[in-house]
Amino acid sequence: xxxxxxxxxxxxxxxxxxxxxxxxxxxxxxxxxxxxxxxxxxxxxxxxxxxxxxxxxxxxxxxxxxxxxxxxxxxxxxxxxxxxxxxxxxxxxxxxxxxxxxxxxxxxxxxxxxxxxxxxxxxxxxxxxxxxxxxxxxxxxxxxxxxxxxxxxxxxxxxxxxxxxxxxxxxxxxxxxxxxxxxxxxxxxxxxxxxxxxxxxxxxxxxxxxxxxxxxxxxxxxxxxxxxxxxxxxxxxxxxxxxxxxxxxxxxxxxxxxxxxxxxxxxxxxxxxxxxxxxxxxxxxxxxxxxxxxxxxxxxxxxxxxxxxxxxxxxxxxxxxxxxxxxxxxxxxxxxxxxxxxxxxxxxxxxxxxxxxxxxxxxxxxxxxxxxxxxxxxxxxxxxxxxxxxxxxxxxxxxxxxxxxxxxxxxxxxxxxxxxxxxxxxxxxxxxxxxxx
Numbered sequence: 001x002x003x004x005x006x007x008x009x010x011x012x013x014x015x016x017x018x019x020x021x022x023x024x025x026x027x028x029x030x031x032x033x034x035x036x037x038x039x040x041x042x043x044x045x046x047x048x049x050x051x052x053x054x055x056x057x058x059x060x061x062x063x064x065x066x067x068x069x070x071x072x073x074x075x076x077x078x079x080x081x082x083x084x085x086x087x088x089x090x091x092x093x094x095x096x097x098x099x100x101x102x103x104x105x106x107x108x109x110x111x112x113x114x115x116x117x118x119x120x121x122x123x124x125x126x127x128x129x130x131x132x133x134x135x136x137x138x139x140x141x142x143x144x145x146x147x148x149x150x151x152x153x154x155x156x157x158x159x160x161x162x163x164x165x166x167x168x169x170x171x172x173x174x175x176x177x178x179x180x181x182x183x184x185x186x187x188x189x190x191x192x193x194x195x196x197x198x199x200x201x202x203x204x205x206x207x208x209x210x211x212x213x214x215x216x217x218x219x220x221x222x223x224x225x226x227x228x229x230x231x232x233x234x235x236x237x238x239x240x241x242x243x244x245x246x247x248x249x250x251x252x253x254x255x256x257x258x259x260x261x262x263x264x265x266x267x268x269x270x271x272x273x274x275x276x277x278x279x280x281x282x283x284x285x286x287x288x289x290x291x292x293x294x295x296x297x298x299x300x301x302x303x304x305x306x307x308x309x310x311x312x313x314x315x316x317x318x319x320x321x322x323x324x325x326x327x328x329x330x331x332x333x334x335x336x337x338x339x340x341x342x343x344x345x346x347x348x349x350x351x352x353x354x355x356x357x358x359x360x361x362x363x364x365x366x367x368x369x370x371x372x373x374x375x376x377x378x379x380x381x382x383x384x385x386x387x388x389x390x391x392x393x394x395x396x397x398x399x400x401x402x403x404x405x406x407x408x409x410x411x412x413x414x415x416x417x418x419x420x421x422x423x424x425x426x427x428x429x430x431x432x433x434x435x436x437x
Contacts (some may be wrong), residue, residue: 001124001159002189004273008089009193009200012036017088019113021048021078023273024130025094025344026059030066033076035201041078042116045232050080060341061167075177078240085120090128090197093117093142093166097131098277100159105134105281107141109398114142118149123157126194128185129212131419132219132274138162139186140210154186161185161194162212164219166169169272170341177296179261179331180204184215205402223278224296229264230275234306237266237437241313248423266437268400268421269306269348276303276346307351310421314356317419317435324396326360331394333411334401335367335382339422342369350375356398364394368405388414399424 008014014037018029021043033039043049051058055068070076076197085091108129117127127146129138138161143154154160163183167407168174181198183206185191195206209215233251240247247266255263270276279300308342337347344350350373356363365382372381379436383390391397391414402424412418412428421437428434 001157003125004124005089005159005193006196009196013036013195014089015087016044017085017091018092018129019043019091019117019260020095020109021045021052022094022096023059023061023169025092026052026166027061027167028092028094028130028165029076030062030070031176033070034066035076037090039070039076039199040084041076041083042080042084043078044080048079049078052076060343061169082116083120085117086122089094089124090126091117092163093127093129093131096273097133097281098273100279103280104284106162107133109136110137111141111145113239114145115149118146121146121150121152121158123152126159126161126190126197128160128194130181132164132223132278132281132301133216134281135213135216135220136285137216143186155190155209159185159187159193160212161190161196162215163194164215164220164222169343170338174200178203180207182207182209182215184209184212186212188268220278220282224282226264226275227270227279227282227303228295228299229262229323230267230270231302233264234266235302238309239401241437246436248426256289266389266421267348268305268310268352268437269346271347271349272305272343273345297432307348307355308360310348310352310398310400310419311355311359312436314361314398314419316361317396317417321395321417324355327362328395329362329393330356330372330396330398331383331386331391332356332363332365333367333386333397333399333406334403335370335373336401336403339371339402340404345368347401352398352400353380366402367401386411391415 016032016037016039018025019042021041029039029041055071057064057067093113095113100106129142143160147154152158163181166179181196181204190290191208195208198206237247251263255259279296286293314328315325318391332353335347335349336343353363359426366386395416397415397418399420399422402422418434420434425434
């Protein structure tokens with residue numbers, strides 16, 4: 001099986017399947033197809049499948065023309081029919097791994113996808129889980145499902161591995177094509193073949209590790225590292241405010257050191273699919289071993305309370321105007337979790353808005369990338385634009401996402417008060433109406 005698959009990879013005879021056509025799956029499917037591999041995308045949402053088959057893009061990191069050309073040339077197609085798994089040689093699972101209402105891992109999408117694949121899995125197929133998850137998922141959950149559903153044996157009839165996604169939406173330098181990839185599979189042959197498949201598609205280095213569990217833990221470490229360091233600067237930020245010191249100036253000074261320090265910045269909380277969630281996966285799994293990840297848990301507590309802290313700061317800004325929070329008109333600028341993207345997954349801005357409304361404030365939002373968002377089962381629509389007249393109608397403007405398209409000079413000039421959680425107004429010389437996180 002190993003030599004057969006290596007030959008098929010070298011000859012571009014592999015048919016690729018990508019399950020889950022979101023921020024991770026669609027860019028991966030496009031890169032596989034661009035590299036000359038026939039690619040089929042699988043998703044349970046008819047809307048996504050129909051858009052792809054019509055050559056219409058909905059992911060910012062995918063080039064519109066790349067997608068439409070691949071569809072026209074017959075290199076990329078999409079379907080909701082998982083029976084087509086029987087036609088593929090390589091399957092990447094790129095489905096969401098959120099938290100449930102109790103902040104515990106929700107692996108239902110991985111389980112459902114594995115079950116759907118198992119019904120049509122054939123001999124000689126490579127299966128790779130890319131979804132971020134706890135160490136042990138590939139071997140303890142996915143493998144038994146695939147073997148039981150297909151009647152095949154892992155390592156003999158099919159190869160199974162884990163290769164964590166490393167997607168950073170909006171990153172102008174690193175994207176799916178050139179970001180290094182980690183691969184860990186069950187058995188040396190599986191690791192070699194799956195790594196060869198990624199090398200045939202991607203420009204970034206492919207780093208092989210000894211098992212799926214190592215690759216799963218590696219992904220958790222990447223994001224927990226950031227969670228902890230952001231928690232540190234958020235706590236420093238809160239202390240600096242009490243001491244009358246600018247945390248931003250402190251960080252700018254610290255990063256002049258050319259070794260031993262990496263700059264992280266405070267903000268209204270954590271957003272995106274990975275950094276706010278992955279540490280919960282690790283702490284949950286650690287309890288199985290009677291181990292408590294105290295440092296990780298403390299950083300999560302700090303980061304999780306930042307939206308509440310930001311609302312407390314809003315109170316102080318309004319108090320300076322002798323304005324009560326109740327019925328104060330507040331405009332929140334930005335609901336995306338980072339600047340210049342349309343992704344609001346786990347965005348702290350949504351929690352800030354919720355908390356402000358809970359205090360009876362009259363809250364609107366504006367985001368040039370996100371006119372409407374859904375949160376806790378409800379839809380919310382922002383205002384259509386901002387200009388001097390619009391801004392002058394608010395008691396407070398809260399910058400929660402520093403989109404580069406904002407006319408910050410106009411915002412600063414026409415706002416009664418600004419609470420800047422992102423240091424977007426750093427360039428302003430006159431900051432009489434600006435309160436910095």
